[in-house]
Amino acid sequence: MFAATEGRTESSPGRPSGRGGKFYRRAGERRGMRDVCIVGGGVSGLAASIFTARAGLDTFVISEGPRPSSSRTQSGDDGGESILARNASLENYPGFPDGVDARQYLRLVREQAQNAGATFELGRVARAEPVAESDLEQGFVLETEGGDPLEARRVIAASWPDSDYLEPLDVGRVQRGSKHFVSVDDGGRTAVNGVYAAGRIAGEPHQAIVAAGHGAKVGLAVIHDSDVSFYHDWVTPEGYFTGRGREVPPGCEEIDEEERKRRDERARETILEAFAEPLDEEPTMHPSVADSSDE
Numbered sequence: 001m002f003a004a005t006e007g008r009t010e011s012s013p014g015r016p017s018g019r020g021g022k023f024y025r026r027a028g029e030r031r032g033m034r035d036v037c038i039v040g041g042g043v044s045g046l047a048a049s050i051f052t053a054r055a056g057l058d059t060f061v062i063s064e065g066p067r068p069s070s071s072r073t074q075s076g077d078d079g080g081e082s083i084l085a086r087n088a089s090l091e092n093y094p095g096f097p098d099g100v101d102a103r104q105y106l107r108l109v110r111e112q113a114q115n116a117g118a119t120f121e122l123g124r125v126a127r128a129e130p131v132a133e134s135d136l137e138q139g140f141v142l143e144t145e146g147g148d149p150l151e152a153r154r155v156i157a158a159s160w161p162d163s164d165y166l167e168p169l170d171v172g173r174v175q176r177g178s179k180h181f182v183s184v185d186d187g188g189r190t191a192v193n194g195v196y197a198a199g200r201i202a203g204e205p206h207q208a209i210v211a212a213g214h215g216a217k218v219g220l221a222v223i224h225d226s227d228v229s230f231y232h233d234w235v236t237p238e239g240y241f242t243g244r245g246r247e248v249p250p251g252c253e254e255i256d257e258e259e260r261k262r263r264d265e266r267a268r269e270t271i272l273e274a275f276a277e278p279l280d281e282e283p284t285m286h287p288s289v290a291d292s293s294d295e
C-alpha cells in the first residue's frame, strides 16, 4: 500500500494512471503541507523526486531558473537550471555509448519526474525553519524570494552550491574553500530530523551519475523514514512474485506481456521524439565569462 496523500487533483495528460504518484498538481495551485519538498531541481533533486513521487509521497520541487544568459531562458523551458547545463557533451553517464546532450538529458529527467507525479515551481529558497521548534514532526517552512512560503514534512536540500537557507536549522555545515557542504549520514540525513541533503552539496563527487545515484538513495531514505509501506521500486513480469505464491510487495508492480509491450512502445516513442532533432540550446557559460562578454 502506498501512503494516502491529499490534493492530487489531475491525471497527467497522455499518461495512464496506476501507481501512487501518477498525478500532478500545477505549480502554485495549492500550497498546503507537502510530504516532501526538494530544494533544487538539478541532477540529484530530480532523481530523488522520481523515487519519492513514485512511492506516493506528495513531492514538490522548487528550483532556481536559468540565468538571463542561458539559452534556456529564451527557449521557455520552465525547469530549474542544473549546473550540468554548462556541460558541452555528457560522455560518462552510463547508457549513452557516445554521450548525450546534457540539456536534453535534463529535460528527459524533468519529464520523468513529472510523469512520476512530482510538481515543480521556479523560485529560490531563502530560509528554512521548523513549523514548531519543539516538534520537528510538524515539518518545515521554506521562505522563498518573492513567493509564498512552502510547507513540507521533509526537506531534501539538493541545491548545489547554496545551503545558506539552512543556517537557522543548524543542520551541520562544513566550509571547504568558498563553499559549504552539508554533513549527512549514509542515507543523506542531516543532524536535524526530517532534513536531508543530496548530491554535490552533501559532499558527493562532482559527477552527474553520482549525483543521480545519491539523489535516488536519499529519496529512498525519505520513503523509509516516512513509514510508507515499501519493499523496492521494481516493475516485474507477471508471475514473478505471484507465481511463487507471494503477494506483490509494496512498491513493486507485476505487468503482463501486453502491458510490457505497450510500455516499451511508449518508451521508444518518447526517446525517438526527444532525439529526432538536435536540441536548440547551448551550454550555459560560466557566469564570470558570460558577464564579461556582456560588457
Ligand SMILES: Cc1cc2nc3c(=O)[nH]c(=O)nc-3n(C[C@H](O)[C@H](O)[C@H](O)COP(=O)(O)OP(=O)(O)OC[C@H]3O[C@@H](n4cnc5c(N)ncnc54)[C@H](O)[C@@H]3O)c2cc1C
Pocket (backbone or CB within 6 Å): 039, 040, 041, 042, 043, 044, 045, 062, 063, 064, 065, 080, 081, 082, 083, 084, 085, 086, 087, 088, 089, 090, 091, 092, 093, 123, 124, 125, 126, 158, 159, 160, 161, 162, 165, 198, 199, 200, 201, 205, 206, 207, 208, 209, 211
Ligand atoms: C562545466 C561543467 C561540466 C560538467 N561536465 C560533467 C560531465 O561531463 N560529466 C559528469 O558526470 N558531470 C559533469 N559536471 C558535474 C555535474 O554537472 C554535477 O556533478 C551535478 O550536476 C551535481 O548535481 P547536483 O544535483 O548536486 O547539483 P545541480 O545539478 O547543479 O542541481 C542543483 C540545483 O539547485 C538549484 N538551487 C541552488 N540553490 C537554490 C536555492 N537556494 N533555491 C532553489 N534552488 C536552488 C540550482 O538552480 C540547481 O537547479 C559538469 C559540471 C560543470 C560545471
